[in-house]
Amino acid sequence: MEDFKKAMEEITRSIQRMVEEVKERRDYRLLEEGDVVRIEIDMPGLEPGDISLSISKDGTSLKAEGARGDRRYTKLIRMPFKIDPSTAEAYYRSGVLTITAKKVKEEEIKIPVRG
Template structure:
């Protein structure tokens, strides 16, 4: 009878059939799988091992993905959720892009705007930072052999593009910009 196991199971309580033994076997299998994964990952913590791991994923057709978010409290007291990584939603489905969106923080203090971007694994000379002519946005573009980052950031105040100073240390890019001190008020239009 094909359903013999199920039939026996229904007739006797689970504790009489070695239910806990089966759970023990499942946990032993999971533990074995975790130790195997840890052993494989420990080789991946060296730069050579990590590159080998990425090549193996590419051969299997799996793109590495990064996704995360940060939650901060805005000046109005409401939470601000910022996403980062290379996973985007397109028509409701996740799509892995080649470029990662770095984690960004923008601070405004006095006459200065500071932009901090986390872009680890990229050499300093591979980072391109541009401020728009109108002083309203900044674009960070970084590309190395293994990683690509791209982010366009709207600034909280108008800045002077010529005043920009950038530094990069331990995977963190910091860009300081001076505010222009003048805001475009626009032109009032008379309604007839």
């Protein structure tokens, strides 16, 4: 029974290490340049027509999918800020899908303080 317990603990540690490695491995880059954001997603071996790109209406996430032969990619990126989907542009070059869009400025509302 003790051997089984040790084996299960080792399996659990191995799975935890694998999950951490997947979290650390990013096949995309998110770059902020003033009020513009640029997202670069590695998707080698495709053509521009092989790629489908969508951005949520509220601008909090984007999804890129692509397939050609045995190559298949699906990438869902949750944005750390909102972007304006109507400003998004995308191009694909040398195996990298690049999306640019303007960030949505947070609107502040002044609240009067009464005494």
